[in-house]
Amino acid sequence: MSEQTASSVRYEEATKRYPGASSPAVDELTLEVPAGEICVLVGPSGCGKTTAMRMVNRTVEISAGDVLVGDRSVRDREPAQLRREIGYVIQQIGLFPHRTISENIGAVPQLLGWKKERIRRRSGELLELIGLDPELGDRYPSQLSGGQQQRVGVARALAADPLVMLMDEPFGAIDPINRERLQNEFLRLQAEIRKTVLFVTHDIDEAIKMGDRIAVMREGGRVEQYATPAELLMAPANEFVEDFVGADRALKRLALMRVADIDLWEAPLAFVGQATGEVRAKLDSPAVEVPFPLLVDGERRPLGWLSERDLAADVVPGRPDSPLGPVLELDDVMRDALADLLQHETQYAPVIDRGGRIAGVLSVEIISEFLGSPEAKSDEHPAVERPHG
Amino acid sequence: MGNPFVLAAGEVGGDFFKERDVGDLCQAQTQHVFCFDWARENIDRFEAPTVQHLEIVIPALVIGFVVAFALALLAHRTRWLQPPLLAATGILYTIPSIAFFFLLLPLTGLGRDTAIIVLSAYTLQIIYRNTILGLNNVPAAVKDAARGMGLTPRQILWKVELPLAIPEIIAGLRVAVVSTIAIATLAVLISAGGLGTEMYGSNLTFPTSIIIAGAIVMLMALAFDAILLLVQRLTTPWRRAARA
Structure with a gap:
């Protein structure tokens, strides 16, 4: 060189x-x-x-x-x-x-x-x-x-x-x-x-x-x-x-942003063997926007969504009723993440970090709010880094 | 006898109507198309005409190729020359060969030189046209890339355009070779020798000699063609790769 x-x-x-x-x-x-x-x-x-x-x-x-x-x-x-x-x-x-x-x-x-x-x-x-x-x-x-x-x-x-x-x-x-x-x-x-x-x-x-x-x-x-x-x-x-x-x-x-660039929802987490009462209490908190708890393992890796039926038991079961659906990564390009959600006909999906641990939940609602906000059209948003893969 | 054509025709006659010495080998069976006994006895007599034939054909092809190739390169660089050069070589090509031979006699006389001139003139059209065709067929993108990468015009011509034009150039040469070898049998008309001497004679009831001379002409054409095919295979390995 x-x-x-x-x-x-x-x-x-x-x-x-x-x-x-x-x-x-x-x-x-x-x-x-x-x-x-x-x-x-x-x-x-x-x-x-x-x-x-x-x-x-x-x-x-x-x-x-x-x-x-x-x-x-x-x-x-x-x-x-x-x-x-x-x-x-x-x-x-x-x-x-x-x-x-x-x-x-x-x-x-x-x-x-x-x-x-x-x-x-x-x-x-x-x-x-x-x-x-x-x-x-x-x-x-x-x-x-x-x-x-x-x-x-x-x-x-x-x-x-x-x-x-x-x-x-x-x-x-x-x-x-x-x-x-x-x-x-x-x-x-x-x-x-x-x-x-x-x-x-x-x-x-x-x-x-x-x-x-x-x-x-x-x-x-x-x-x-x-x-x-x-x-x-x-x-x-x-x-x-x-x-x-x-x-x-x-x-x-959206093609210029990654999932990490947007504020995600916090997922109400549930661990295997946890008392369902604790999980229900978490869901009732006003800060929680996701209506269902996300089952994670000991490493906080998502396993699936819990349904009403799952919560009817005393403790959280090891096998959730609903499948996990799409799992997004923080590095994903936002446009691709949206395409994933739409393709799976789902309103929201868990987002994991590089280690596979839960980082939050991305929903169609978050994205549409972002698109409608003045932020999407203003100069303030810092997300100008381009996707590299 | 100021007229050169009359003079030429007179001189030509001696060679043209040379008697074939058939001897008594096939006297009993003059109706035979081919007399093997005669052929066996007389095969040596074809050696000198074959060499003469080559001595006409090879210089004619070399000269024709060099001239046509040079004209093609010139016309490639100077585009407006392409149509007039195509027309000029085309007109040469349309002159009937016997007329061409005799028309040149007053200028170049009897013998090999005249034959070589006529035959090389006939090759110009096909070699020129195919060389131009080959050069024009080089994809514009390849030339654009070559130029953009920093090849000089001369490098583009010799390293890119001409190698890619080889198939068309050789296709033209193959046609030229076959027709030149065939037309060279007429060289006998102007006392230039060649295999024509064994073909055109007075004894038309005895075709053996014509068949042998004709076969040698065909073999010669096939051999030249095979050599050119081999050259093409060796110089264009990428074309075989494309088909594989």
Whole structure:
């Protein structure tokens, strides 16, 4: 690894005018992407987001203004040299069909004149990093699935440890299930490698999920708002952004939160062998919002819900009448937790911590109250940490 | 006798109507399609024409390939050249071969050089067209990725585009090889030798010689084709992997 692993990217009134076009594709774009962050350029098709991204590695030549990588203008650089320092991932992947997976990954290091042994080692390292069997290194791209190919595409872009990564709808052609997986994998990877990433998409949900910052663009590469995902959802700068983000932006906020970020209900706990009278007394307390007691074992791990019938006995039985239903974790993304509740047609579910011990109860009511509260739309909520898996 | 065509035709005649020495081997059975006795006795006489044939075909193919390939690379870089070059090589291809041979006589005279020129001209169209086709078939995404990764235009051409165009280039070469070997039998018309000398004679009631020469031509074509197939297999391992 080199001493420096990521560079900032700065657009300074960068303009791209195509010959014969009445208006510039990108008009005086000014934007700064701090080193080590994922900046998503999002907007309707034709808004200039891809053109803006391509200015960075000069696959689109800048007509006026400038783009700086680190402190150096890309205009002063020899294009091929510049591109070797910038990872490049595109939607159609574009692996070399006539090269093996290892050779594909080693393409840029080879251009940079690395020694064979070092390239081989690096390819193996990257295959491992993206979770592919090292044996696949000797295969050809056509022998891999689409998802595997795009992982290789990402690995190839990372091979020479670039300062900046350009990703143009990298997961756009992957089926929804694998897309989600690849997004999560990339976020996990990014947490480790901390590259500066320019990520282009037209999908606002993907933008919210992937971006540390999001630039919402419209025709001419005009940035309507440049903000963190939470800011974008809470305070859209104007009608265009509001429309683009969508009416369901309160729901989208759930994708940015974890169960741990919300105040849970306290569960009335019951232990095996405990006198039912004690449990009944607990249920009667006004602070308790869950109408049924939750049976837990000695380690406070949930076993199931107790019914009226269970409580008719003198002591709490070892086997509860009602099944446990879904069990949520504090680390779960709120949106997924809600989906779990709805899918099981249940109003509430126990939440456990990493050790499997009960931490509280999450209910549909808590979530709907949160969505209806001004908090969901205000700036005060601290839950801006993004899900990483 | 200022007319070169008349002169040429006169010279051609001597070679063209050469008598076949059949001897008495098959006199009794002149109706036979193939005379084995004669074939056994005379097989040596095919050696020199076969070598001559190769001496025409191989230079013609090499020259044709080099010229067509260079034209294709030029047209690949300079897009607007593609249609006119396609038309030009296409026109060459439509000239009837016998006419082509005789038209060149006043310029290059009788003999092998003229045959090589004509035959290489015929290969241009198919090799040029297939090379362009192969280069154009390289997926845009692969070229975009290559460019974005920092390959220079020359590296993209030699490391990405041309390797991926090999199947089409070789397909063109295979067609060119077979037709060149076949048309080279006409080289005898301009005294360039080759297996045509054993085919075109006055003794049309005795086809044995024609059958043997024809078989050698076919075998030669098959051998060249097999070599090209082998080259393709060795240079495009990824294509087999894709099918496996």
